Amino acid sequence: xxxxxxxxxxxxxxxxxxxxxxxxxxxxxxxGDSLEEEGSGxxxxxxxxxxxxxxxxxxxxxxxxxxxxxxxxxxxxxQVLADAGYxxxxxxxxxxxxxxxxxxxxxxxxxxxxxxxxxEFLNAQVNGxxxxxxxxxxxxxxxAALRELAEPRGLTVLDAGEAVDQNAFAVSQEFAEENDxxxxxxxxxxxxxxxxxxxxxCPERYFCEPGLEEVYGIDITEIDPRGVGTVQSKQAVADGxxxxxxxxxxxxxxxxxxxxxxxxDQNLQLADNLLPVLNTESAGDPEIAAALDELTATLTTEDxxxxxRQVDSxxxxxxxxxxxxxxxxxxxxx
Numbered sequence: 001x002x003x004x005x006x007x008x009x010x011x012x013x014x015x016x017x018x019x020x021x022x023x024x025x026x027x028x029x030x031x032g033d034s035l036e037e038e039g040s041g042x043x044x045x046x047x048x049x050x051x052x053x054x055x056x057x058x059x060x061x062x063x064x065x066x067x068x069x070x071x072x073x074x075x076x077x078x079q080v081l082a083d084a085g086y087x088x089x090x091x092x093x094x095x096x097x098x099x100x101x102x103x104x105x106x107x108x109x110x111x112x113x114x115x116x117x118x119x120e121f122l123n124a125q126v127n128g129x130x131x132x133x134x135x136x137x138x139x140x141x142x143x144a145a146l147r148e149l150a151e152p153r154g155l156t157v158l159d160a161g162e163a164v165d166q167n168a169f170a171v172s173q174e175f176a177e178e179n180d181x182x183x184x185x186x187x188x189x190x191x192x193x194x195x196x197x198x199x200x201x202c203p204e205r206y207f208c209e210p211g212l213e214e215v216y217g218i219d220i221t222e223i224d225p226r227g228v229g230t231v232q233s234k235q236a237v238a239d240g241x242x243x244x245x246x247x248x249x250x251x252x253x254x255x256x257x258x259x260x261x262x263x264x265d266q267n268l269q270l271a272d273n274l275l276p277v278l279n280t281e282s283a284g285d286p287e288i289a290a291a292l293d294e295l296t297a298t299l300t301t302e303d304x305x306x307x308x309r310q311v312d313s314x315x316x317x318x319x320x321x322x323x324x325x326x327x328x329x330x331x332x333x334x
Contacts, residue, residue, distance in 0.1 A: 057085035060283060063099045063108035066092050068318070069165060069250060072307050073112035075322035076295060077276065081110075083332035084291045096121055104153050109283040110292075115139060115160050116270035118277065119146040122153070137267035139164075143275065156280045158289055160273035161296035163304050165250045167207050167228075167269050169196075170259040172237055183265040187244075188217035197224045197233035198246035208246060211268045218244075234259060249301060252309030274299065298329050 062077045064070040071092065078088040091108055093099040100121065102108040116135035119142055123134045126149055134145035139160050147157045171181060179190050187194070202208035202223050212218040226233035229247040234257040236242040247254065247261070254260065276292040278284070303325070310321045326332040 057081075057087070057285075057287070059087040059089075060109045060288070061089055061091050061107070063091045063093060063103060063111045065096065065099070066094055068308055068311050069304065070112065071318045072304075072311060072322055073274065075318045076299075076326065077110060077112055077292060079319075079322055079326055080291045080295050080331055081288065083326075084287055086288070103277065103279055104155065106279045106282040108279070110276055110278050110288070113275060113277045114165060114272040115142045115146055115275055116272045119149060120270075122146070122149040133270075135270045137269060137271055139271040139273045142271040143273075150277065151280075154280050156278040156284065156289075158276045158278065158292055159296060160271075160275040161299055162273070163250075163296075163299040163301050164271065164273045165248055165301075165304065166264070166272045168247050168249045168251075168261050168264065169212075170234070170237065170245045170247045170251075170254055170261050171243060172240070173258050173260050175237075175240075175243060176260055176262070181262060183263040184212070184216045184218065184268070185265050187262055188212075191219065192243070193219050193221045194244050195222045195224055195242045196220050196244045196246065197226045197236045197242040199228045200225050202246065207269055215266050215268050250304040250308055252305050252312055256313070274304075295326075295331055298331060 060078075060081055062074045062081075064074040074090045074092065078090050082088045091099070091102075093102075096118070099108055099111060100118075103111050119135040120133060123131050123145075134149070135142045136145075143157060143160050150157050169184060171187075175181070179186075179192065181187050181190065196202065196209065196212075198208055202225075203210075205211075209220050209223060213220055224233070224236060224242050226236055226242075226245075229245070229251050233242070233245045234247070234253070237245045237259060238257040245259065247259075249261070275296060276289075278288065307321055307325060310316045311318050323332075327334050
């Protein structure tokens with residue numbers, strides 16, 4: 001059996017106003033009428049998750065957000081679980097505010113997540129929007145805090161891996177060489193005035209302007225509101241209009257703009273390592289955890305960058321890119 005012979009794909013691109021529709025379309029674990037189906041179908045959910053792998057592993061819905069990396073991760077999860085004998089499908093939703101409640105209810109069974117971001121999302125729900133942060137720059141501490149918040153909500157948090165997608169800051173290669181910059185500490189010690197291309201919330205977010213000033217002593221003279229990792233922000237740095245851009249560690253297009261990352265050597269950013277989060281009741285089969293743990297242990301940040309590059313720059317399909325990666329790493333049968 002190939003990794004895609006027992007999987008279907010459905011896409012639910014919903015706004016907040018569409019949450020009722022999400023509940024209807026994803027009310028059963030992999031069952032019901034899908035919004036969009038591709039491929040040959042599958043077992044149709046004739047058995048329930050938890051009854052074992054092989055040919056009767058049951059049906060699983062993998063959910064996630066609507067951006068390149070999340071789409072790739074959902075494909076990776078779906079294909080390794082299909083190879084393990086589960087009938088898998090994918091539900092792509094606009095944001096965490098929509099898919100996380102469905103994960104708790106069992107409408108979605110599994111989601112690829114980011115440790116620190118989900119920890120703070122749940123922290124705000126449990127303890128209020130002004131709660132003290134529970135996530136740190138340490139992955140183990142952050143996962144432990146996440147589990148404390150997730151388990152009472154019926155969620156199982158599997159181990160995090162090396163792959164991490166954190167906020168990061170990029171300068172042009174030329175600017176870095178001219179000023180001998182390798183780290184954010186170097187930039188702060190240079191005393192250079194810095195115009196930063198970032199999102200609108202940068203002045204209020206500690207990981208952005210306040211942290212750069214307090215932790216690194218960087219002289220931020222102005223925020224250029226061009227967004228996080230957008231073409232416009234990266235081009236502004238490449239052109240010299242701005243000196244620094246807020247991007248992410250798995251941005252696959254930095255080289256195209258002649259940009260390089262400055263190391264976050266004082267750990268301003270939180271530990272947003274990738275990890276699977278499961279509905280404990282509907283996806284508690286140990287074989288599910290075993291298949292996903294093997295993938296998590298294999299995947300690196302460099303792998304993510306390359307996978308993102310193939311989808312974003314080469315315009316390849318996420319399903320195809322994921323399949324090739326899994327076969328290359330021996331995680332699914334060819």
